[in-house]
Amino acid sequence: MATDGLQKSRLQHFKNKGKDQEEMRRRRNEVTVELRKNKRDESLLKRRNVPQVDSTDDEEVDRGHPDLQAIVHNASSGDPNVQLSAVQSARRLLSSDRNPPIDDLINSGILPILVQALRRHDNPSLQFEAAWALTNIASGTSQQTQAVVNAEAVPLFLDLLRSPHQNVCEQAVWALGNIIGDGPQLRDYVIKLGVVEPLLSFIKPLMPLTFLRHVTW
Known part of the structure; x- marks a missing residue:
């Protein structure tokens, strides 16, 4: 009888051990699925504007980062050509498909310069490049997105949503999408500032499909 009891005890132990291992596997699977879901959701909510053309920009980045101090200095130049070239250089760094130096650009002090460039209605090319650079900064971590918001971009x-230049307007929509996609707090902030009405005005039959995708995603 004692032997039978011992055997039953051992059998129950093995059964429980099997259940524990099964439960641990189930929980590991749940965690893995949740992590994948979070990663997928994050990639859906924030997007970088990476040009799908050739590898020219990546090759330039691979040669080593340009002097950020020089970029920041030239981005404040009174010469429109020098300024545009510098902002384009910043945008190229941020458009790299591999590890864009977002924090380096933020720490360089270029954010206020890029934001001020958004005011240049006399220079839509500069507005577009600055908006593109800021879009890619806002595609990063919550802290990086908040840096764009703190710079009062x-x-x-929202003002650029009324731009007569479609590429400028579309880039502004993309940037706002990244900011809204960071979470409820920034979403509510952007809505409070009045983003809904101008976005709804873009939903027209003749609006290009790519533009509508940015508005509705």
Whole structure:
């Protein structure tokens, strides 16, 4: 009888051990699925504007980062050509498909310069490049997105929704989408500033499909 009891005890132990291992596997699978879901959701909510053309920009980045101090200095130049070239250089760094130096650009002090460039209605090319650079900064971590918001870019992006230049307007929509996609707090902030009405005005039959995708995603 004692032997039978011992055997039953051992059998129950093995059964429980099997259940524990099964439960641990189930929980590991749940965690893995959740992590994948979070990663997928994050990639859906924020997008970088990476040109799908050739590898020219990546090759330039691979040669080593340009002097950020020089970029920041030239981005404040009174010469429109020098300024545009510098902002384009910043945008190229941020458009790299591999590890864009977002924090380096933020720490360089270029954010206020890029935001001020959004005001240049006399230079839509500069507005577009600056908006593109800021879009890619806002595609990063919550802290990086918040840096764009703290630089007071959102009201200017909203202003650019009325730009007569479609590429400028579309880039502003993209930037606002990245900011809204960061979470409820920034979403509510952008809505409070009045983003809904101008976005709804873009939903027209003749609006290009690519533009509508940015508006509705």
